[in-house]
Amino acid sequence: MPKWVPLEGNLATPVGFLGAGVAAGIKKVHGALDLALIFSDALDTTSAGVFTTNRVVAAPVVLSRQNLRASGGRARAIIVNSGNANACTGRTGYRTAQETARSVAKALGISESEVLVASTGVIGLPLKPELILNRIPALQKSLSVENASHVARAIMTTDTFPKTYVLRARIDGTSVTLAGIAKGAGMIHPRMATLLSFITTDAAVPPTLLDKMLRAAVAPSFNSVTIDGDTSTNDTVIVLASGRSGVFIRPGSKAADAFLAGLEELCQALARMIARDGEGAKKLITIDVRGARTDADADRVARAIANSPLVKTAVAGSDPNWGRILCAAGYAGANFDPAKVDIRVNGLFLCRRGLDAAFDEAVAKRELEQKEITLRVDLHQGKAAARIWTCDLTHDYITINASYRT
């Protein structure tokens, strides 16, 4: 299996891509980047996407699903804005997304169904189409490999840092590159990807295989991170494959295994960045559950712990309150015997066989004061395991969310 090596770069590091970001006045902060374009100039680009499972679906998600279908998985451009989610905006909002796609298609000389649209920001406020439409010429003009680095910044809302990850490997003797960006922070929930993530690659991947691989890669990454248990109306992960490396990925081939491994690694790296940058988060928490009877049980226990505000506030306070962890496991709906459970923070046992492990308080506190913490729960019932990423719950989460809209 070829080794994927991280490198500096942006969405245009894979061959064939260009990008740009501009300030369109959608965000309240004057001059902040809030509109971006990603474009593959390769004619045989393929694409795939996964979207929110929320019943309330933002207009751009509706449109992007349609365009992916209409183009037969051959979209080549993504236009994305932050500052307004264009969700709960009815027919007007849908028309805005449509006009946006149309205008981008015209500027790039491609068909409308080759353009995907994504939005993030406040729900329920009308998105003024002219803010976007007026800036499309400027966006198109500034498309370049260098300017692609602005895209990660333009999609940020309450994120505190842009999230970019680039990987390269040799497949069939040729260099293949994968790049991804993501924005997260709040309203991140499993059962769906993160808010927004865009991935580019210069591998050549047939649309149906690309779709299958994206779904496989999203499960142990974007679908395994939770910030606050809310599921957004706008969640979108899109991958574009330009094919420009000349490396063809065929179903069932060794190259396909290698490519999927890279895609998973990329998505996991971005998912961890999202957890680390959860709204108000000071710590990245990995919940590692093992010894469950079934995969479903392992997953349920991991998610219950990851979503427990009591567990997350205890970690914020570096309080080794393992009782809350066991309690959350207890209401997860999984089948296990509490008297068999071990709980560790990093390497340190807090609870052994359901009882206090008589740990040293000062040592436990020190472990919990790390920036990256692993809570390991062994149910000792079977062999199934699950891993979920989350973050601590702090005062800043409240501050950020108490007045997000106004």
Place this chain on the structure above:
Amino acid sequence: MPKWVPLEGNLATPVGFLGAGVAAGIKKVHGALDLALIFSDALDTTSAGVFTTNRVVAAPVVLSRQNLRASGGRARAIIVNSGNANACTGRTGYRTAQETARSVAKALGISESEVLVASTGVIGLPLKPELILNRIPALQKSLSVENASHVARAIMTTDTFPKTYVLRARIDGTSVTLAGIAKGAGMIHPRMATLLSFITTDAAVPPTLLDKMLRAAVAPSFNSVTIDGDTSTNDTVIVLASGRSGVFIRPGSKAADAFLAGLEELCQALARMIARDGEGAKKLITIDVRGARTDADADRVARAIANSPLVKTAVAGSDPNWGRILCAAGYAGANFDPAKVDIRVNGLFLCRRGLDAAFDEAVAKRELEQKEITLRVDLHQGKAAARIWTCDLTHDYITINASYRT
């Protein structure tokens, strides 16, 4: 239907009861009340209880379930401590609960199975039995009608006020009294009652009917309140009926309807107090969902909204962010068309037919600044409705929970 009238009083206002509370040194604060006893001196007292659905069950819950069964629903005394939950404490913890019941039984001259035990506080720390056993003589000595008012205070942990409610009505021409106390604050979740609630009445109710009625009363009250989505290991609601009013409640009688109505009213009043006093809460939020296709859909939508940290922080900040409400409804797993949904805060429309209702921001802010807020969601799909109580999510929740244990 007779009218239930609220009155001042305590758990011993119904005829036949005595109570007492003492400081036993279980709480960290010196001299704080943390041990209490409730006792019915009527020989034919009946009792019923509902307990946590968590797989991790505290020792006192295990023992109380056993004793309720063993006595055939004829327990007469409840001993309760705060400051330590006696949960995740293994066999030692169970023995402590057992010794406690035994010692109380001896002091009161009743059988061990007539004593129920409840605990609340930190999980996973050993509860020193001598702290309780040494104070039982003092508790027994101070049992009185007046001292019963100390019980509500002795069961508090992070509660900011004691929660007592007393109701009286004339049934079959005779005065019947119901009294209840509760403690809540954190780890309150539906699918189970609140942390702790104890109810006394001087009606005479057969054990099986009392059990049935308690379960019916808990559903639209303690099972309809949520603070943080966590389900405790110790949740307990117990009712004791002394029969001393001389009013017999027979199954299927008008008196039974009247009694159940009073029991529900009592439980709802206590449940609302718990929501109002949620950890760090500044506001009581009632989530009123109507127009759902099924009861299950209405319930799912109400609970998703009530458990959304994003909705609860927006209310804390008096931000009319209705998009988060619709978004939470969207991931609830209920069947509805977002384009039909109306959302109001109190009387004010924020969202009409899925779209911004063009409300006045200042007016909306004023509505959200009330101490009691109702979020009304009409799905316009059918006739089913649900009501859930919760509270806003504030900085103080984080402060309280980041260092609860240490």
